[in-house]
Amino acid sequence: MLNEATYMGIGYHYxxxxxxxxxxxxxxxxETFDNEEYLSIDDMxxxxxxxxxxxxxxxxPLTGAELRFLRETFNHSRRVLGEIMGVDQQTVGRWEKGESAIPKTVDLLMRQLFLESIDEDSSLRFLLDKLAENEAETVMGDLVVLEEQNHHWLRVASA
Known part of the structure; x- marks a missing residue:
């Protein structure tokens, strides 16, 4: 059955x-086949x-549903987005469900991430990846693993 917006001339309520x-x-x-509607979109x-x-x-400000739409459009899981934002995936889920307010910095960063995802010349993603690496190093920062190489002790890159 066609939705009300189609009947009103607005178009299809997507x-x-x-x-x-x-x-x-x-x-x-x-199109309708066997009483079931089928939607086909040109260049989804x-x-x-x-x-x-x-x-x-x-x-x-972005709503939770809008945050989820942007995340899904650039094909990130909640876990990956959480890593980028410095939070766990449950926090991302709470934002998307409207259970927690989306911080302004996250709102602005999501917008910029999306805009960058459609502009391959942007270097924001590189910066965010470096920040995520630095965060991981901070977590591992207390762990010092050294290795002797040619009479020099060097910190091992990853333990």
Whole structure:
């Protein structure tokens, strides 16, 4: 059964993306077979980039669903995003479910991460990876493993 927005002439209410306020005016085909609706979208990747770009540039803070959409669009797990943000995956889950407020720094970083994911010339990802490496070194920072090489003691890169 066609949704109400289609009948009102707005277009297709694209709830499949996980966001409550996205409508498609065109670029899709909705067909019914055996009383089941089937949606086909022209260039879904480009559609998701357009949705993400709008989210990244909006003036209001991101909602949990919008944070999840951006994370999924650049194909990161909660664990990986947590590592980037310096939190555990449960914290990311709480943000996405609306159980915890999304810190402003996380909101801004998510927007920038998304924008960088569609612009391969950006160096933010390199910087974030280095920060994550530094965090891992900080955790391992108290552990000192030395190795003798040519009469010199050197710290082993990873224990």
């Amino acid at each position: 709830i499949e993306c996980g966001l409550p306020n996205v409508y498609l005016k065109n670029g899709y085909i909705l 990747d480009a559609l998701h980039v357009a949705i993400g770009s709008n989210l990244a540039k909006k003036s209001k």
